[in-house]
Amino acid sequence: xxxxxxxxxxxxxxxxxxxxxxxxxxxxxxxxxxxxxxxxxxxxxxxxxxxxxxxxxxxxxxxxxxxxxxxxxxxxxxxxxxxxxxxxxxxxxxxxxxxxxxxxxxxxxx
Amino acid sequence: xxxxxxxxxxxxxxxxxxxxxxxxxxxxxxxxxxxxxxxxxxxxxxxxxxxxxxxxxxxxxxxxxxxxxxxxxxxxxxxxxxxxxxxxxxxxxxxxxxxxxx
Amino acid sequence: xxxxxxxxxxxxxxxxxxxxxxxxxxxxxxxxxxxxxxxxxxxxxxxxxxxxxxxxxxxxxxxxxxxxxxxxxxxxxxxxxxxxxxxxxxxxxxxxxxxxxxxxxxxxxxxxxxxxxxxxxxxxxxxxxxxxxxx
Numbered sequence: 121x122x123x124x125x126x127x128x129x130x131x132x133x134x135x136x137x138x139x140x141x142x143x144x145x146x147x148x149x150x151x152x153x154x155x156x157x158x159x160x161x162x163x164x165x166x167x168x169x170x171x172x173x174x175x176x177x178x179x180x181x182x183x184x185x186x187x188x189x190x191x192x193x194x195x196x197x198x199x200x201x202x203x204x205x206x207x208x209x210x211x212x213x214x215x216x217x218x219x220x221x222x223x224x225x226x227x228x229x230x
Numbered sequence: 231x232x233x234x235x236x237x238x239x240x241x242x243x244x245x246x247x248x249x250x251x252x253x254x255x256x257x258x259x260x261x262x263x264x265x266x267x268x269x270x271x272x273x274x275x276x277x278x279x280x281x282x283x284x285x286x287x288x289x290x291x292x293x294x295x296x297x298x299x300x301x302x303x304x305x306x307x308x309x310x311x312x313x314x315x316x317x318x319x320x321x322x323x324x325x326x327x328x329x330x331x332x
Numbered sequence: 333x334x335x336x337x338x339x340x341x342x343x344x345x346x347x348x349x350x351x352x353x354x355x356x357x358x359x360x361x362x363x364x365x366x367x368x369x370x371x372x373x374x375x376x377x378x379x380x381x382x383x384x385x386x387x388x389x390x391x392x393x394x395x396x397x398x399x400x401x402x403x404x405x406x407x408x409x410x411x412x413x414x415x416x417x418x419x420x421x422x423x424x425x426x427x428x429x430x431x432x433x434x435x436x437x438x439x440x441x442x443x444x445x446x447x448x449x450x451x452x453x454x455x456x457x458x459x460x461x462x463x464x465x466x467x
Contacts, residue, residue: 178402179394183365186405233459249344249376253455329342329464332352 123151136219144172144222152220156211163199164208164217167191171221181226184214232257234325238332241269241276248279250331256286259321261313263292267299272307280307292318337462338369343378345467347397348388353381354396356467361399364406371461372403375414375454379421382413382446384429397429404433409445416451 123130123138125148131139136152138144149168153160160168170191174182182190192200199205205213214226235254241247247262247269254260260283262270269276270291280289293312296303306312313321322328341360345352364370374382381397388395403409411431418424425448434440449457458464 174402177398179396179398180361180402182402182405183361185365186402190405233464245376246344252451253375253458255455255459258459327461327464329458330466332344332466 123148123155125151135225137225138222141222141224148222149220152222156216156220158209158216158220160220163195164220166195166199167205167208167213167217168221170194171217171223175221175223181214181218181221181223183226184212187214187217187226232259232325234258234321234328235260236328236330237262237266237269238264238330240265241274246331247276251279251283251287254283254287256284259288259290259325261290261292261318261321262295262310263318264295267291267295267301270296270307270310271301271305274307277307281309285309290317290321336367336369338371338460339363340371340373340458340461340464342373342375342458342464342466343381344376346377346380347386348391348393352467353378354394356465357396357399359465359467360403360408361406364408370408371410371412371457372408373412373414373454373457375417375451377417377421379413379417379423379428382411382428382431383423384427401429401431403431404445407433409433409443410447411445412447412449412454412457414451414454415448418448 121132121134123132125145130143130148133139136155150160158164171181171187188200188202188205191205209216218224218226232255235250235258237247237250237260239246247266250260270289283289289310290313291306291310293314296306296312303312341356343353343356347353360370360372382400386395386397413428428446431445432442433445435443
């Protein structure tokens with residue numbers, strides 16, 4: 121199973137998470153988002169960038185409540201709330217956004 | 231009443247039994263199981279640590295694990311009581327919490 | 333969930349030789365969702381988990397030492413470290429990484445999560461729990 125990015129093949133697992141985290145690119149994010157039927161806007165990118173920064177610093181993808189709390193702090197309560205985050209990423213702001221961000225599934229998700 | 235501590239590794243392999251004894255408080259029980267039972271025998275390098283343990287800390291070994299290893303009841307150190315599985319369950323039930331020292 | 337219970341995760345193993353340390357951390361992160369009163373204890377070789385400057389690039393394992401600094405986000409803010417265990421290994425608090433949490437009740441002031449305790453104090457911490465989980 122693989123994504124196709126401008127002719128390059130990027131392997132992913134049965135749930136769509138890429139297997140080699142270093143293969144991520146913005147172009148790949150767009151390909152994954154399209155497969156997930158997510159239309160990437162500025163706020164989607166802000167969440168994806170936040171997740172990548174968090175992973176870089178702490179070596180984990182944060183749990184959804186930690187994500188929302190942190191987004192609330194950095195981007196304000198209009199974005200950092202459950203309802204809006206689920207509007208951005210209908211299949212779960214942590215699960216789906218992590219997939220687009222090229223990160224493993226958040227710890228604690230089954 | 232206190233904590234039931236279990237130790238399942240030989241004290242001649244690592245420091246776990248010694249660390250457990252150093253953290254046990256009056257009213258606690260220490261139960262040596264599996265390879266931990268070697269620590270409950272007499273005349274060993276840890277005998278001193280056993281005898282210096284607070285007398286309000288009760289020391290036990292699991293008889294089934296002694297038998298499995300061919301350790302005669304007569305070789306169980308003074309102050310150490312051998313219990314069967316039922317005794318193990320009683321110890322777990324009569325203490326407030328169980329802490330397994332791995 | 334009815335009442336809050338006190339959970340202590342006891343860490344007594346060095347980080348990369350066995351899987352215990354990483355497993356413990358993972359269970360702590362997952363367990364944090366259950367809103368219990370969580371503490372972590374680091375004693376014996378467990379104190380090696382918190383040393384600073386860990387770099388695992390050449391052994392091909394994930395450097396999960398960075399993840400201890402995320403614990404504050406999960407409201408895990410009590411990391412008890414045993415002084416005698418540090419000393420026996422030639423270490424002091426200065427050899428450990430700085431781990432802080434933001435206190436929401438105090439205008440998000442950054443406070444240290446690591447609490448240095450004596451062996452006797454560690455025994456008290458252990459005796460004060462509802463549930464003790466060992467790794």
